[in-house]
Amino acid sequence: MDVTGLSLTTITLFLPMVGLAILLFMNGETQKANLKWVAFATSVVTFVASVLMWINFDPSTSELQMAQRNTWAEISLGDSVINVSYFVGVDGISMLLVLLTTFIMPIAILGSFGSHIFEERGREKLYYIFLMLLEWSMLGVFVVHDLIIFYVFWEVTLVPMYFLIGIWGSEERIYAAVKFFLYTMAGSILMLIAILYVGNRAGTFSTYSAGGDIGVIERVHNWEGEGTYWDGVGPEGESEEAGFLFNSVESWLFLGFLVAFAIKVPIFPFHSWLPDAHVQAPTAGSVILAGVLLKMGTYGIVRFNLNLFPEATVAWAPTIAFLGVVGIIYGAWVSYAQDNVKKLVAYSSVSHLGFVVVGIFALNAQGLQGATLQMVNHGISTGGLFLIVGMLYERWHTKEMADYGGVWKMMPLFGGISLVISLSSMGLPGLNGFIGEFTILLGSLGSDYLGFAFTLFATLGVIMAAVYLLKMFQHVFMGELKKPLSSEAGYKLSWSEKAAFIPILIMIFWMGIQPIVFFNMLDVSVDSIVALFVR
């Protein structure tokens, strides 16, 4: 395979930058009306490109597809030369998350079409520029297979999100934006140290092998010495032995990566930035944050922690899965106690992503497939919930649940859509949420590394999800209308709002009814990871 030629992945990755360049040269005042169209068109074209990738995608191999690798720099550090390369490509997991990203973006942009935030804050041009930058950097995180370039994309996502929250957010936006920035940076900078160590030891930052150069993953997996690859200092002992967790290099490297990802996911107890960021972010920001940004964390765990540090993964699996279960219960519990509807949805993310964490650390095929599907499901349904909250806020200008009631009566279509999305989020069979959660629970039950108790308590989370989501639906949509709007026209959904919901509904039903399409994409890619953990 020619790996240096221009690949479809590269084209998809840089399409948002084309949109950004066009936006840069437009006049923010005279062409104000066209800005959103340029951004929307770019995101749609990017989506089409990613669908083309999907069509070209061959699910029968775990190799990276549509790969491209060009040497970017050879950094000589004394005796060793470390290879940094522009290395992109997709396997099943990446493919699915690329599709999720390009799918959520146009919806998020549509969702901000009629928004009032520009009347207050202005700077529409900057807003769309940041959205394009965000899409580019998120896609980069999912397709890049060089640790340094990955880190670059990973950190760059911080900047546009920081500005989106900070400029166009609600009252407490500055606090939330700074907290978001510092919290996530603190985590990822420790990953930088781990990345530098890995690159230094392996002599390359490429994770996969390509074009004759052996990548880090292959080196680790084919290691035929005493102990583990990373220990390197000799027979330190097996992973079961006491002391591995805190005395081995591999374990510390694992934690270096994990802290960065755990903060992004967020895994309990690293979640405290999330409610602030979500509540203060503008609608599009919340949708992207919940829809894609959090998945960067879980994706990172699957791609790097599991592949690079298999022994440490096994050793840490019960602990992290336990934190995942705590997150499920805690998130659901706190979510139930909220009066603020946006905060409720935000905490539900902590709960839902707890499932993903449990699925990943079940370390078997069902668990990982379920986790990956749940990433997508959560992106679609929670993204949808944030859209709903955003539309409510546009009309009533409040996030307090007590101020709502009876919305269904006045807005029957909106109420119906909201019901479907809420049901999908709570995991009703036939809709997408069920597929992911069910597969994860199945995986955790059959796991060699997790016990029955994990499944039991995780299942409690499914029930609790129904409790808090129904509570929200009941308070907002049912009962008597508490605050009538000043004009009847306010109750109508605009075309852009309707259009934003259509793709979400399609995906909710499609993934619920025909999940085999998506399982097929993941099958082989997941198996190649799981092969590391078969006992």
Add this chain to the structure above:
Amino acid sequence: MFESPTIAEFLADSNLASTLPGALLLTWTLILVLVDLFAGEDRAHWTPVAACIGLGISFLSNLFVYSPAEGEQIALYGMFIADAFTGFLNMVILVATLIAILMSWDYLNRADIHRGEYYILALISSAGAMFMVAANDLIVIFVALELLSIPLYILAAFRSIKNDGSELSLKSEESGMKYFILGAFSSAFLVFGAALVYGATGATNIPQIFSVVGAIIGGTSAATFYLLIGAALLVVGLGFKVAVVPFHMWTPDVYEGAPTPVTALMSVTAKVGGFAALLRVLVTGLSALALAEGGAAAWQTTATIIAILTLVLGNFVAISQRNLKRMLAYSSIAHAGYIMVAVAAAGTATAIDAATQSALVYMMAYMFTNLGAFAVVMAIEREDGSGGNIEDITGLAKTRPLMAMAMTVFMLSLTGIPLTAGFVGKFMVFASALQAGLFGLAIIGVLTSVVSAFYYVRVVVNMYLRDSSVDLQPALETPYVRWAINIALAGTMIFGIFYPLATNLVGMVSIA
């Protein structure tokens, strides 16, 4: 029989050609002194133009002298070394001086000081820095250091008296005086240290020192004691110039009080010169100064402790600063700490080249970014030098969006966010620290850069996320300072995005 050599023989023996970049700049400057003196008031505005031309000539000669094929050249009978290290840092110094002169042009007009001497002093100081990065002898280090510092003392006090004799809010005089007294004090340490090292080794030439250090360590004479004390005093003297903790006390007051372009210039050239000398002395001269067979150099622990203190103090104290110049002063202390991480890493024999290269990349990134940040601060100042507080940039994104955008890039680069030069510098420094096995130092380094994000991001918050509560100053800046910002911005972005450019430039540097 002693025969007096002909001129041609002298030129060949002393290899004067390889000193051209610094020598040309100094010669040009000395001619400029006379030209400026006789040119008259109405032609005073030509002095900065001439200064820029001088920098250009020096830059071109630097490109010719340090072509990769030439390798390492020794000039002036071993006193002066021209290698890739010198060539790279010469370029850094010249670009820094160019940016600072563009800033000064604007500043002097604004402050109504029409003195050509200003530019001449700046050029002399830069020539001193260029000799310092090429110094191969403790005596040359001292002479070059004085050549670098004395003009800076004068420049720091340049705005002491207002033209009408009234009080000025800028504490320029205090700044110059403080800098001078403490600078002179630290020079004494440097000289004394050099004397002790000479006493122990019998040499002032750095490679010669290296060749006898091993023998001294092997024996158990008093020479070992003098060598260690001498080395420590050299570190103190140079540590003062580069402002590492605990030799940093002068920095905030001097940086705040000096005219902003001078602050910008000295925050870069003095550090570059100081670190270059520190690397030459420690790595080239004393790398064999190990207390145990095959162990790391004896000064590694010292350098590590200094680096940790500098990182922690610089970053934490910067948080509480309200004045931007003071904040940047503490931030420059912190950045000296990151370069110090690289110096410490050079103490491990296997990481010497990696560490030296990373220090160079860091200095270049720091040069572009820091000068850019100071240029923005200067652009928003009032004409009496006040108005550089954190409140004064509130709402800058609305009133001057391009300026705010540039400042954002500089702040992100100082934080070390990817796609900026600052990231490349940090990346290289931490990689070399890991290669040297200094894990704890690397982790402290990254954690303190999270702390630094707090105060850098606050600047961005004030520019973009808050609406102005104070009356914004009318834009006073002229095209010159905008050019300064543009050059700094281009450097920060280009070396950040295409970082092979930076890493390839230093790829052949080796001073061990």
